[in-house]
Amino acid sequence: MSFFINCKEATHLSSLKEARQLNFKQKFKYYVHVNLCPPCKRFEKQLQKIRTSILEFKNKLEENPPHRMSESKKDNIQNSINNHLNK
Amino acid sequence: MVVLNVLDPKNWIDKYSDYFVSLTMLKISNKEIAQDIVQDTFLSALTNISSFREEASEKTWLLTILNNKIIDYYRKKDVLKNAAKYLNETADSFYTNFFKKNNYSEAHWTTEKMPINWMPEQEAKMNSVEFFSVFSVCLKKIPEKLKAIFIAKYIDEIDPKEICKENEISSSNYWTMIHRSKLIMRECLDKNWFNT
Incomplete structure (x- = not known):
């Protein structure tokens, strides 16, 4: 082989490496490959970067939500909530 | 001492509506649909107040309902049906976009799709709102069959085993779906965020 x-x-x-699911043989083959292949090494690094960016972004979404619900929609739901509570 | 939490539905809109819409927009890049899902979340929370356990926080409880609504949304589209068949039938046409045979290898990167270094200045801005509008565009490029799995893994960070079980897909198909989504996402960001 x-x-x-x-x-x-x-x-x-x-991907399997990221999820810590490589067996010994796969691990060995993977490292041999990425050490000889800069594009594949970049692939791994760039995907890690994408992953951490998503996490960082998610963490600050609550404080700084980039999207807003429309005011009319908000009023609508607020009314439904109020009606429900006053029942 | 145990602190018991209470629900305060009157303030849900003020406290959570923009946050929830933004969170949903990450996964479903359509504002109308995102708003409807959040509305649906609040209304079904209201009618299920009895299922709230006081040890949980209000926010966590609402987020669980929201996530279930998003899962339902994808499930209704029944996109994961015949995933195995889909992966099989599209394998050749998909991978030949990215890899080709050369003198040394059966499947080496094509010149066009080969990852090159990303510019550090652009990389530093990858947690910005601007980046995530590009990210949303790229998410749309991932075929429906693969998208829900990518979202579950990368945005919700759900354990792979759980995703496979929930969606009745094999572990090998799961990793194939992740592999393909990653190739598409990386290449799209390459073009649209890094302009390489």
């Missing part, structure tokens, strides 16, 4: 995997396989394994 070869030590070498191709870029399609390596990028596939990079």
Whole structure:
């Protein structure tokens, strides 16, 4: 069995690696590949960056929500809530 | 001492409506639908007040309802039906976009899709509102069949095993869906955020 995997396989394994699901053999093959292949190494790094950005963004959504519910929709729901509570 | 929480529905709109709409917009990039889902969340919370446990916080409880509504939204579209067949049938046409055979390898990056270095200045702004409007556009590029899985993994950070079980997909199909979504997302950000 070869030590070498191709870029399609390596990028596939990079997800399993992120989830800590590589077995020893896969881990070895993956590291051999990314050490010889800068694009696949970048792929892993860039996906990690995307992941942490989503987390950071999610954490500040509550304080600074970029989208607002329309005022008419808010009034609508508020009325329904009030009606329900006064029943 | 145990602090018991109480619900305060009169203030839900003030406290949570913009936050919830923004959160939903991350996953469903359509404002009308996002607003409707949030409305639905508040109204069904109202009628299910008895299911609230005082040890939970109001926010966490409402967020659980919101997440279920979003899952329902995707489930109604029944997009995950025949996922295996879909993955099989589209495999060749999908991967030949990204990888091709060369002298050394069966599947090497095509010149067009090969990851190159990202500009640090742009990378530093990846937690900005501007970035996330590009992110939303890119999310739309992920086929419906793959999108819900990508969202569950990357936005909700749900454990893969749980996602597979909930959606009745095999672990190998799951990882294939994640692999494909990542390739699409990365390439789209490359073009639209980094302008490479």
